[in-house]
Amino acid sequence: MSSSKLSSSSYSSVYRSTPTSDNSTRLSAYGSRKYCRRTSSRASERSKSSFSSLPTRRPKTSASACIGGRDNHSFVVAMIEGRGVATEVGMCFIDLRTSECILSQIADSQTYVKTLHKLNLYNPVEIILSVTAIEPSKSKLCKILEDNMPMASIIPIGRKYFNDAIAATGAILKYIESTQNIFFTNHSIKFKYQGCEGTMMIDCVTARNLELISNINNPRSNHSLYGILNNTRTPMGARLLRTxxxxxxxxxTTINMRLDAVEELIRHEETFFAIQTALKPFQDIDHLITALIQVPKKPSVKHAEQSINNVIILKHTLKLINLLKESFTGVQNSLLDAIYSLLNDLRLEALEERINDVINEDITYVKSPLALRNQRCYAVRAGFNGLLDVARQTYKETVDDLNEMIDQYREQYQIPIKTQFSSTAGFYLSINIEQLEDKQLPLIFINVKKKRKTLTFTTLEVMKKNTKISDSLTEVYLMSDKTIEDLISEIRNDISVLYKASESIAMLDMLTSFAHQCTVSNYVRPEFTDTLAIKAGRNPMRESLYVDTFVPNDTYASSATNFQLITGPNMSGKSTYLRQIALMSIMSQIGSYVPAEYASFRIVDQLFTRICNDDNIESNASTFVVEMRETAYILQNVTDDSLVIIDELGRGTSTHDGLGITYAICEELLKTKAFIFFATHFHELTRSLTVYPNVVNLHLEVEIEEEDSRVAMKYLYRVKDGRNDEEHYGLKFGQIIGLPENVIRKATELKELIDSNKEKSTSNKIIQRRKTLLQLTQHLLQIRRSSNLDKEELRKYLKMVQEEFITKMEALF
Structure with a gap:
């Protein structure tokens, strides 16, 4: 990165990023797409073609890499910026696989923080902008999108498509119609408005640092928070959990409704297992709805064939919904009852009856290619179309003739030929090589191929029969098409009930997944107060890795102790402890139980992390730049209700500069009421920041054993109050790994010289007394607000608090 960009105070210097890699390859969900830049001499051609093709991609950065891939989504987004003085952005997302349309209108800052948060949430493959945002010069929004969404293709289209009342929606629908050659039928798309209110904001870097969706080291691994919690049985539930x-x-209120539902499922095991079993056979209902409401511009045999498939799958889905309803026995929870009511909609029964009027009752969804083809052929009931019945009879007779012919081959050549079928090749023949018994295949058999111990082949007559079968099937599909299309048109009239059913099943699946996690792990229901209090908390991701028992730790933070400094040697567990707090906060706010004996959380509106995941030589050159960018982002956006996790600062520059900058950042964060957990190796901070009464020192406990000039270090992974007396773990490490004695001796002498020059503060005890008084005040206020103790128990508890306070104060005189 050039020095001009580093010194700039523009948009690029304040938004979060990590070092750029050389990999500029970009994948599109629609295949490769070549872009060519239009020069100013060709500007007049814009009036002839509304859709431009400009190269707006940038090299991939590790910070903005895809969080979780695009296996389940294929979002396209259109964006339009308001023309007023304030920064206002309108967005319309459409998932081409599920036909879900999400509208957002965001009043944003100059750095487009909320806009980028929304984009990272849905991870679009293509971003549609007005051509005026790119030509003749790129707008600020376009440049920020290039820097932070490198995996997305930015597509400019004509400004006239953004002139509708809901500008971005009109533009994206026009774009899809022009590029995908499909259009949506009237009143068929599910529109949802979704702002940033009512949710915790998690930026892309935080999602990556905490490994919320994918593992940093191995993106294909399930070892992420999403992977740990994902016990869903349906694609809809998995998508909802990811979001x-x-x-x-x-x-x-909404979180507690979910927790109540999870608690109900845990208590009633029979209902829980019945629901889990009933959910497993469901296909992707959202994809099915999309197939039902999307209409190609040019009808084809393939579309007619797919339409029959869709109706069969819908028939199968409605049957599964009936089975799922039967599993709701004895449910009393309000959320589960609401889900049951949506699944018990009379319109679903009417749809099933109408489908059964047209489709044979014995037709069901199957996965075998041959069985599926037969199901499609005989889907429509006899009597709807006389020519259709004739075409099906032709198909049946041809298949029978083919089977008779193959039987004749077996008798004539005395070899055990097997009949095989594939959706591409149709019917063909095979035989095990050992069954030939050193014989040669007769010359009538052609296209012989060897697959391990099997020979596959065919004959000219079999190929002719396949062609005749294919022609008769085409006639069947075309003659069934009118009946099927009329049926689908009726289904579209009540498409909203299918959307609601899909959402209900997704929510039920996610709640069941949370309940399942509680059955395999020792989780507890979280509470929500104005303090963060966790007893014996465990990191949900690390716990799943360890065969031995994971070492739990307590956490406590309130308005009087909202800034917590954590020290300890490398590998002592600081990063694990910090991630544990963030992950448990996220789990609690999605409605999941958490790994602890007791847990109380304050609602977090924004979660920020600065965690160093790039401890390697290749990224050392840019470590400090990354630290400062990410920290600047935190300082500009932190609120009193935020949770901030910082794991080391100032490592990438000189010690004095790093310490000075880190101290200044801590002072700035101390101006807020956010809960801040700050791990550092700068032990000077544990002394200098004690002037602030809301700063708490913690350390990770380590045992050092010295015997016969040998040093051993034992990590206990326990968080203890106070700062660490042993600051020079580096010297101990040097002894353990076998540095020469003269080197260790010289380093020890220099360490003692530096320590002797440090001045001890005479005001330290006064500061500690003030902190103790403030903590007592906050403790008493909390007891007054939330205590449920009776008078006698309250009196005993207050007496215990008094004795602890007196003991602490006496130690400070």
């Missing part, structure tokens, strides 16, 4: 993991709720 909630990246955007947890911040409304306590």
């Amino acid at each position: 909630n993991t990246l955007q947890p709720l911040s409304d306590v």
